[in-house]
Amino acid sequence: MESIQSKKTNLFKQVNKLLGGKKTIAVICNQWGDTGKGKFVDFFGAWADIIARGTGGANAGHTIRLGNKEHIFHLIPSGILYDAKGKINIIGSGVAFDPAVVEHEISLLKVAKCSFKNLRISKDAHLVLPQHLLMDRVKENKAGSGKIGTTGRGIGPVYEDHYARIGLTVNDLLNPKDFEKKLLKNLQDKIVLLGQYDKQVIKQIMQHEHLGSGRFYDEKNIFNIKKIVKEYARYGKLFKNNIIDTDTFLRKALGKKKILLEGAQGNLLSIDHGTYPFVTASDCTIAGLSKGVGLRENDVEMTLGIIKAPYMTRVGGGAFPTEFGGTQSAEWCGTSGVTRKTEKEKFGNLSLDQSDEFKLGVAVRMAGFEYGATTGRPRRTGWLDLPFLRYSIQFSSKDVIFTKIDVMDSCKEIKICVAYEYTGPKYNVGNLVLNKGTRLNMAIPEKEVLKYCKPIYKTFPGWLTSIRNLRNIEELPQKLKNIISFIEKEVGVKTRIISVGPDRDETIIIAK
Numbered sequence: 001m002e003s004i005q006s007k008k009t010n011l012f013k014q015v016n017k018l019l020g021g022k023k024t025i026a027v028i029c030n031q032w033g034d035t036g037k038g039k040f041v042d043f044f045g046a047w048a049d050i051i052a053r054g055t056g057g058a059n060a061g062h063t064i065r066l067g068n069k070e071h072i073f074h075l076i077p078s079g080i081l082y083d084a085k086g087k088i089n090i091i092g093s094g095v096a097f098d099p100a101v102v103e104h105e106i107s108l109l110k111v112a113k114c115s116f117k118n119l120r121i122s123k124d125a126h127l128v129l130p131q132h133l134l135m136d137r138v139k140e141n142k143a144g145s146g147k148i149g150t151t152g153r154g155i156g157p158v159y160e161d162h163y164a165r166i167g168l169t170v171n172d173l174l175n176p177k178d179f180e181k182k183l184l185k186n187l188q189d190k191i192v193l194l195g196q197y198d199k200q201v202i203k204q205i206m207q208h209e210h211l212g213s214g215r216f217y218d219e220k221n222i223f224n225i226k227k228i229v230k231e232y233a234r235y236g237k238l239f240k241n242n243i244i245d246t247d248t249f250l251r252k253a254l255g256k257k258k259i260l261l262e263g264a265q266g267n268l269l270s271i272d273h274g275t276y277p278f279v280t281a282s283d284c285t286i287a288g289l290s291k292g293v294g295l296r297e298n299d300v301e302m303t304l305g306i307i308k309a310p311y312m313t314r315v316g317g318g319a320f321p322t323e324f325g326g327t328q329s330a331e332w333c334g335t336s337g338v339t340r341k342t343e344k345e346k347f348g349n350l351s352l353d354q355s356d357e358f359k360l361g362v363a364v365r366m367a368g369f370e371y372g373a374t375t376g377r378p379r380r381t382g383w384l385d386l387p388f389l390r391y392s393i394q395f396s397s398k399d400v401i402f403t404k405i406d407v408m409d410s411c412k413e414i415k416i417c418v419a420y421e422y423t424g425p426k427y428n429v430g431n432l433v434l435n436k437g438t439r440l441n442m443a444i445p446e447k448e449v450l451k452y453c454k455p456i457y458k459t460f461p462g463w464l465t466s467i468r469n470l471r472n473i474e475e476l477p478q479k480l481k482n483i484i485s486f487i488e489k490e491v492g493v494k495t496r497i498i499s500v501g502p503d504r505d506e507t508i509i510i511a512k
């Protein structure tokens with residue numbers, strides 16, 4: 001029998017072959033997030049010297065599973081489990097930095113006896129402050145059916161302040177006097193704006209543990225400036241030794257050290273290229289990621305874009321043409337209080353053999369543990385959508401990783417959306433005119449178009465065998481290989497890795 005050591009050496013050889021001497025690589029997502037970035041950043045963490053996040057904030061939830069232990073990181077890069085080996089993890093300048101979240105994640109690492117001494121935080125990252133969490137939540141609270149379904153982590157308001165040129169940065173934590181001046185300026189317009197929201201709602205949100213459990217609340221002025229300044233000065237002291245100019249650090253390391261960039265969210269959630277307005281507030285593509293760590297896009301020698309297949313997921317609002325059970329599913333998943341536990345109680349153990357599409361969606365969600373790593377919300381599920389994949393690939397690369405395939409091991413029939421039929425009224429998109437019946441091979445990420453896009457499916461027989469123990473591409477069932485080849489050909493991608501389970505070693509590398 002092959003020893004664990006020789007298995008590891010073999011995997012390492014395959015990784016080196018796949019990367020072919022490249023020094024800077026990135027892992028991003030080609031869909032709406034939650035595709036397994038955490039797993040693969042941890043996986044390549046064994047190879048890298050430096051691991052860096054450059055986009056998003058604590059809206060991200062990246063899971064690493066090692067045996068029966070699960071680690072979920074929101075802000076600390078997923079390479080942190082290699083800290084004790086001297087690897088450097090960086091929270092880059094493009095990240096929305098919430099010190100309270102990082103303090104909490106550090107405490108979890110301490111409990112798990114994991115080291116974090118090489119964690120570096122960019123002095124230029126913008127700060128998430130109580131007002132950002134409050135603004136995010138009051139707005140969503142009032143938005144009714146038009147709500148985006150944000151994670152409530154203050155992400156939108158932080159990037160708004162960044163562009164309004166009134167944001168505070170990590171460096172301000174080190175200079176409490178400047179922090180206070182900037183804080184007062186930052187709050188000026190917000191206090192006026194908050195006047196139009198229900199006082200009781202504001203008070204209730206301010207009591208939430210994410211906003212200091214009421215410590216930062218002031219009955220008269222909403223914010224207790226003194227307490228905020230004091231708490232953030234404490235963070236300044238706490239993180240003093242971690243804060244550096246990470247952009248310059250990374251530029252100096254370029255070509256010398258092995259650098260791994262960790263994407264957050266996914267291309268379809270990008271503020272610039274996603275399904276606007278149902279997107280996050282940073283650019284989740286490789287362009288946004290490299291910029292968010294102070295590098296240029298062409299500094300990245302290999303971008304690995306993840307595809308969850310043959311089903312996919314989305315959390316929060318926005319169009320999802322291939323969603324199992326359509327609006328019924330969207331509404332159900334948007335209902336507060338729906339969790340894995342309540343779904344289990346209501347539906348019991350559902351097999352993947354459901355003729356009812358809505359129930360199939362629930363079954364896939366339960367089989368794939370598709371509940372938000374950040375909010376616990378049920379993730380909406382649906383068939384793989386090639387029009388969206390063709391669109392997304394334009395912002396990443398041809399090199400892809402397939403994840404979660406094993407979830408569909410017992411599904412008798414697999415459907416893949418190959419194109420859409422537009423069923424709406426005449427609509428202009430730039431110089432393109434859509435009419436009822438127009439066929440679209442490439443998704444147009446526009447709300448008014450997507451709501452009329454009816455998926456056209458191609459059906460494949462399921463492979464009906466467990467793939468979790470397979471470690472070689474040759475061993476995969478032919479029916480699955482046919483599906484993968486079909487996707488590769490239709491979208492124009494090259495499969496580099498196939499993930500057959502959540503664990504580090506449940507991975508097949510195709511290093512040809």
Ligand code: GDP
Nearest residue numbers: 034035036037038061062063404499500501502
């Ligand atoms: P991320 O946000 O892209 O890092 O993904 P999440 O961590 O939010 O969600 C992905 C989930 O799928 C996590 O629970 C992972 O442990 C799990 N996962 C990753 N790859 C696979 C896979 O190939 N098969 C299965 N069954 N689970 C996987």
Ligand code: IMO
Nearest residue numbers: 033034059060061149150151264265280315316
């Ligand atoms: P990871 O990195 C999935 C979604 C939210 C919402 C929209 C805007 O784990 O893949 P925000 O709080 O960012 O203003 O919410 O974006 N969203 C994610 N969905 N995975 C994520 O991150 C997400 N981060 C944000 O659900 O629809």
Ligand code: MG
Nearest residue numbers: 034061062373
């Ligand atoms: Mg996630």
